[in-house]
Amino acid sequence: MASVQTSSSRPYHLVIFGASGFTGQFVVEELARTVSEGPGGNLKWAIAGRSKQKLEKVLEQAAGVLSKPELRTEVDIIVADVQEADSLAAMCKQAVIVLSCVGPYRFYGEPVVKACVENGAHYIDISGEPQFLESMQFNYSDQAAEKGVYIIGSCGFDSIPADMGVIYTRDQFKGTLTAVESFLTVGSGPEGGCIHDGTWQSAVYGFSDSQKLQNLRRKFNHKPLPTAGSKLRRRGALFFSNEIQQYSVPFMGSDPSVVKRSQRFLAEEYQSTPVQYGAYAGVGGFGSIIKLIFAGMMFWLLVKFSFGRNLLMKYPEFFTFGAFSKAGPTRKQMEASSFQFAFYGEGYTEDQDPSKGKPNAKIRTLVQGPEAGYVATPITMVQSALTILNETPALPKRGGVYSPGAAFAKTTLIDRLNKHGVQFSVV
């Protein structure tokens, strides 16, 4: 890690808010590990949350796991509660960047964004909730620009691998890339794996009022993005993918919406050709399909009613065949898990006019890394924060609310991730 400049009189470069959460604790460990492995940066950081006691426990645990007893005394604690605006303001005044792990963001995200903008702190989160992400863009872009503050959502597994993966594929392609499809596969060891309840809650609430997102998008009044080359064909709701040799479904997370926002920004700001994007996830063999259909039907049936949502919240393991759980994955499960995004792109070679004829070249790239939610996400979040600190001149000229691809396209974030276990490569 390069030595960071203290660009202000703020006592902390980074403050991890929500450090006592399931994900927050791993972000704390990842930052502590990164700071200690770096070439002696002068980075100052603190952890924040609503319970001092819980935060002390997090430091104690991280000190034990990393064999760094000094963490207990060297890392300061800030008590702040989303429900108390003054406490958020006080936290934001002390930080150059706030890393917020407090979700579901639809409930807890906006007051933190607002406090960051008003008090001049940059902000990143690991939200995978398009409605929250896009409404922050709608509500705070102008204010953030005025203040010179960068608000960058979805810096976790949702949606750094997909968003930066499309940009990487474009940059590696010799010519004009016009379309990319990604296929996500996840692997786990003999003990399996799962996702913590926090993400399940975010998904349940997100799907329950997807109509609001449609209304918000109408308010943006965006023109359709111009497309070059053939129009990317949408695949079916369930199909056998020859690319990854398994049954696949459209990816339901925030990736398509985040990639689209980035491509729009890059086209408007740098006149680059927008890349069309389709996101899919492998579901495995026939047995998995039966489970998926059953779980999907139950979900759609229950998510629209409050009693149904309560059932879904109460019994995540039952309704997802163990894919989500209140306890979250164990460290052993996490160690044996991994993810892989395979990108298949097409476009026109340098000597071919993109406005004429069909695309004449293809490219295949990969983004792969460790367990997605609690190993890869802390890595991408911490590296995003360090990129803001160390490479501010490479961020968009104006402050504002950005997707990762829009914010980091001109930075070395991909190199940083390559050095920390999230690997980008051309096949």
Ligand SMILES: NC(=O)c1ccc[n+]([C@@H]2O[C@H](COP(=O)([O-])OP(=O)(O)OC[C@H]3O[C@@H](n4cnc5c(N)ncnc54)[C@H](OP(=O)(O)O)[C@@H]3O)[C@@H](O)[C@H]2O)c1
């Ligand atoms: N992008 C990705 O791939 C990815 C990966 C992992 C997680 N996530 C997202 O991260 C979020 C957190 O997930 P999680 O599993 O870590 O959930 P969690 O364990 O429930 O953590 C929630 C955190 O929010 C804090 N919190 C709740 N209400 C608060 C308030 N009023 N004031 C201050 N803090 C408050 C909690 O504090 P207490 O400890 O005091 O209760 C806790 O630290 C979710 O939105 C999830 O979807 C995204």
